[in-house]
Amino acid sequence: QQQVKQSPQSLIVQKGGISIINCAYENTAFDYFPWYQQFPGKGPALLIAIRPDVSEKKEGRFTISFNKSAKQFSLHIMDSQPGDSATYFCAAMISNFGNEKLTFGTGTRLTIIP
């Protein structure tokens, strides 16, 4: 019940296209859903995050869509660029004022081709 399922495992998108990565969760106690971007040899870096009281959050070319009833959320990267090539992890957390731990999805390796 603590799992976060992520798909696809890998994704190849043409430059300028839209990249879409999907995640699903079971535990309805999760109340914070971040996306992390990881480049080879680096630690995960927060990209964008959402709480379940909103259905969408946009920051520049990155948008999270959140469907509370379906227990799904997705990352959309508009106008994908070669510099977006990285591994993306969705995650979920229960805000517990002290004991927050991130439960990560399995990751999506995104490759943007010219």
Next chain:
Amino acid sequence: EPEVTQTPSHQVTQMGQEVILRCVPISNHLYFYWYRQILGQKVEFLVSFYNNEISEKSEIFDDQFSVERPDGSNFTLKIRSTKLEDSAMYFCASREIAGQQVQFFGPGTRLTVL
């Protein structure tokens, strides 16, 4: 911009040896975490630490693991007797205050157990 730092970047050790991985969290952060990522797999929570004690630990964090904040700046993960399956990237993360969900990750230490 403040960042989490980790040393060493790569540690090679023989099975059965003790290793200590070091982290310097962001200076005003109060909550500290260790995660690990086995090659090609998802990032997994190991332990959270607040107010000089463990807040939560995963089933991975058995008696071979320990954490310590020996002074005001360092946060360490010790593996007492390393096993082959401990080979992974170990990430330290820190968070500012209760209710602030964002965790900032360090660049990681690659541990190789031979």
